[in-house]
Amino acid sequence: MKLDTRAIRYLTAEDWRVLTAVEMGSKNHEVVPTPLISQISGLRGASGVNRSISNLAKVGLIARVKNAKYDGYRLTYGGLDYLALNTFIKRKSIYSIGNQVGVGKESDIYVVADESGKQRILKIHRLGRISFRTVKANRDYLRNRNAASWMYMSRLAAMKEFAFMKVLKDNGFPVPTPIDQARHCVLMELIDSYPLRQVTSIADPPKLYADLMSLIMRFASQGLIHGDFNEFNILVHEETQEPVVIDFPQMVSIDHPNAEEYFDRDVQCIKTFFARKFGFESEEEGPDWKDVKRTGKLDVEVEASGFSKKQAKELDKYLQQIAKLNERDGDEAGGDVSDENDDDQEEEDRGSGMENEDDEQPDNSNLSEDSCEMKNEAET
Numbered sequence: 340m341k342l343d344t345r346a347i348r349y350l351t352a353e354d355w356r357v358l359t360a361v362e363m364g365s366k367n368h369e370v371v372p373t374p375l376i377s378q379i380s381g382l383r384g385a386s387g388v389n390r391s392i393s394n395l396a397k398v399g400l401i402a403r404v405k406n407a408k409y410d411g412y413r414l415t416y417g418g419l420d421y422l423a424l425n426t427f428i429k430r431k432s433i434y435s436i437g438n439q440v441g442v443g444k445e446s447d448i449y450v451v452a453d454e455s456g457k458q459r460i461l462k463i464h465r466l467g468r469i470s471f472r473t474v475k476a477n478r479d480y481l482r483n484r485n486a487a488s489w490m491y492m493s494r495l496a497a498m499k500e501f502a503f504m505k506v507l508k509d510n511g512f513p514v515p516t517p518i519d520q521a522r523h524c525v526l527m528e529l530i531d532s533y534p535l536r537q538v539t540s541i542a543d544p545p546k547l548y549a550d551l552m553s554l555i556m557r558f559a560s561q562g563l564i565h566g567d568f569n570e571f572n573i574l575v576h577e578e579t580q581e582p583v584v585i586d587f588p589q590m591v592s593i594d595h596p597n598a599e600e601y602f603d604r605d606v607q608c609i610k611t612f613f614a615r616k617f618g619f620e621s622e623e624e625g626p627d628w629k630d631v632k633r634t635g636k637l638d639v640e641v642e643a644s645g646f647s648k649k650q651a652k653e654l655d656k657y658l659q660q661i662a663k664l665n666e667r668d669g670d671e672a673g674g675d676v677s678d679e680n681d682d683d684q685e686e687e688d689r690g691s692g693m694e695n696e697d698d699e700q701p702d703n704s705n706l707s708e709d710s711c712e713m714k715n716e717a718e719t
């Protein structure tokens with residue numbers, strides 16, 4: 340979905356209170372009843388509340404839910420975007436919003452600027468988008484999640500990404516400097532570079548290859564596996580040709596039950612890409628999982644930084660479901676941005692409540708068929 344910020348400066352203080360009330364009400368109600376919105380907002384007089392509700396609904400920040408037993412509203416992704424942006428604006432992290440520069444499968448990337456005009460990257464997590472975009476059979480697969488629970492998952496992804504970036508940056512890894520995080524959004528340094536996949540000429544492929552492999556080993560020695568280490572998530576400075584790694588919601592500890600598989604997949608992604616794109620194959624084998632020697636505990640440290648084990652588990656479960664879905668559908672799950680209105684689809688997808696936590700654990704034994712190889716195929 341597009342980020343449409345035209346209305347953001349026109350919302351009144353009451354509108355913001357009502358929008359926040361809908362968000363708060365959503366924690367316990369799939370459809371927030373109008374009287375509850377009014378009550379949470381703390382505004383006196385129903386007419387003011389109703390006026391705000393109608394303003395917010397008009398610009399699509401909340402949506403009326405008609406077929407419920409009672410009259411009510413739910414927050415849309417647009418509403419969540421506004422709440423997050425407002426937080427950033429109030430904290431002076433963001434002053435203006437520029438162009439969309441990237442689209443991941445489950446994120447939108449914008450260039451934004453602070454008051455001094457310094458550009459930054461805003462990553463808006465949009466988990467659940469894959470399931471909206473694939474065929475009906477696949478939507479059934481994840482249908483026990485509703486819009487509010489996708490928003491919650493997106494928030495977890497943003498929290499996790501921010502926490503990992505911070506720990507990595509603090510420990511000297513080449514990642515963008517994390518600046519701020521609110522709800523489902525992460526604000527970070529803009530890296531003036533292109534994803535490896537788009538870079539047309541690399542002066543010294545063997546050197547870059549060696550740098551990337553040693554980076555994988557450095558992650559691992561600190562207890563971490565990137566988990567999606569491929570030509571889309573490695574940015575390369577055009578002049579210096581230094582790599583910068585991005586995209587962290589799927590990072591795992593080397594103590595994860597599937598760690599070896601993820602590690603091998605990261606290594607293999609780079610090997611496959613360098614062989615195809617540069618005709619480069621290293622004479623050295625590996626790096627090998629057996630060579631990993633733990634010297635640090637960033638995987639443990641990150642837990643202390645506000646992203647708990649419980650939250651990690653919840654997100655992991657979701658990411659495994661998505662991996663499973665990718666496996667079944669191949670590229671169909673790919674994330675092109677169309678102007679399709681996701682909110683209509685969310686409405687349709689509104690299934691049972693958020694509390695559906697004990698759905699069966701999907702089998703993830705086939706994770707090696709995941710993203711990077713599919714992306715590689717897509718390129719040929």
Ligand code: ADP
Nearest residue numbers: 441443444445446448460515528529530534586
């Ligand atoms: P996703 O999780 O959806 O794959 P990514 O974090 O990989 O999202 O970002 C998608 C794209 O956005 C990247 O391939 C890159 O082109 C661009 N991008 C993301 N972060 C930055 C950044 N800090 N600086 C410059 N470009 C970025």
Ligand code: MG
Nearest residue numbers: 443571572586
């Ligand atoms: Mg990515």
